[in-house]
Amino acid sequence: MSSHPDLKQRGERLHQRLLAGSLTASSETAELFLRPLIKSLTGEFKQPGDPHLIDSAVEDALINYFEHPEKFDPARSSLFIYLRIRARTYLLNSLSQRGNPNKVVELREAETVQQVEEQNEPDAEASLVSRAVQTEIMQQVQKYITDPLDLRIVALMVEGVRDTATYAEMLGISDHPLAEQRKTVKQHKDRIKKIIERKIRRGRRKRQ
C-alpha cells in the first residue's frame, strides 16, 4: 500500500493549526482521519469480538491527540500512522484486558514500531473516504444554494479556507482596498449563511 501524499500533507497542516490553537482543527482532523483509521484497523482486526472496540480505540486516539498534539513528531511519521499506532495500542489493550487483565501494551513500546507501521500508510482510497464528509456537505448545500459563484464560496468556507485574498479573487475584487475586500467577503458569506438558515428553517417548519 503506497502512501498518499494528499492525506499526509493535509494531516501536517492540521497538526500545525492544532498546535497554533485553531479551534476547528480537531473537527477537521476527525473528519479527515476517523473513517480511514477505522477502516484500516478493521482490515487488520477482522473479528475483535465487540465491533465497537475499534471505534472506541480510534476515538481514544483522536481525543488524546487533541489534548496532547505536541506528542506527535511529524519528523518520525505521518499523522495517520501516529494515530493508527495509538488506536491500535488502545485496541490491543482492550483485547488483552478482556483475555488477560495483566497484559497491557505500553504506548511507548508501541511507538517504537513506528517504522513497521509505515506499510499501513493510507492509500488513495483512504483519501477519498476522508473527503466523503466534504462531498456530502456540498451535496446538501446544493439543495439550498444554486448560484455557481455562491457554491464556490461555500466550498471554500467548508474546506476551512480563511484568507480574504482567495475569496476576493473569486469575487473579482482583488484590486480593491483590503478593508473593502474584507467587508465585501464577509457580506457574501453572511448572505449565503442566511439563505441556508432560512431555507432549512422553512423546510423544518413545513414538516412540523
Added chain:
Amino acid sequence: MSEQELYAPLLALARRLCNDPRYMAYVLAAYKAQEKLTDEELELELGMLPLLTIRLSLCKRPDAMSPDFAAHVREIADLTLLNEEKLAHILRQVDTVEKLAGRPSSLLSPEVAASHLQAGLLAAARDRDEESETEEQPEDEEAKE
C-alpha cells in the same frame, strides 16, 4: 458509502465530547438544557445542516473572555455555515450560566447531555432524506446585497 457509515463514527465521537466542557458538543448540550429545547427546537434555532451540526460539536470551545473570541467564533461559524451572532450568543449564555452556577454548566449529567446530543444529531441525520423529498426545489437565491 452509506449515510450511516458516514455519520455514525463522527456522531459517536461527538457524543463522547458532550462530557468535556472544552468542546462545542458540551456547549450545545448545555444550551439545550438551559433553554429547555427539544431536539427539533434546537435544530430549528440553529438552522444548520446535520453534518455541519456534528462538525460544530467536534470543534473546541472558544473562550468568551479571550480577546480572540470574535475571531474564533468567526472561524467556527464560517466552517459550519452558522450565523456568527447566534453562535456567540449561545457561547456567552452557556458561559454566563456556568459562572453564575460557579461550575461548568452541567445542569445535566454527562449521560443525559450525551443522550440529548445523540438524539438531536440522529434526528437531524434522519431528516436529511426527508428534506430532499419534502423541501421545495431550490429557489433562486435571494437578492444579493
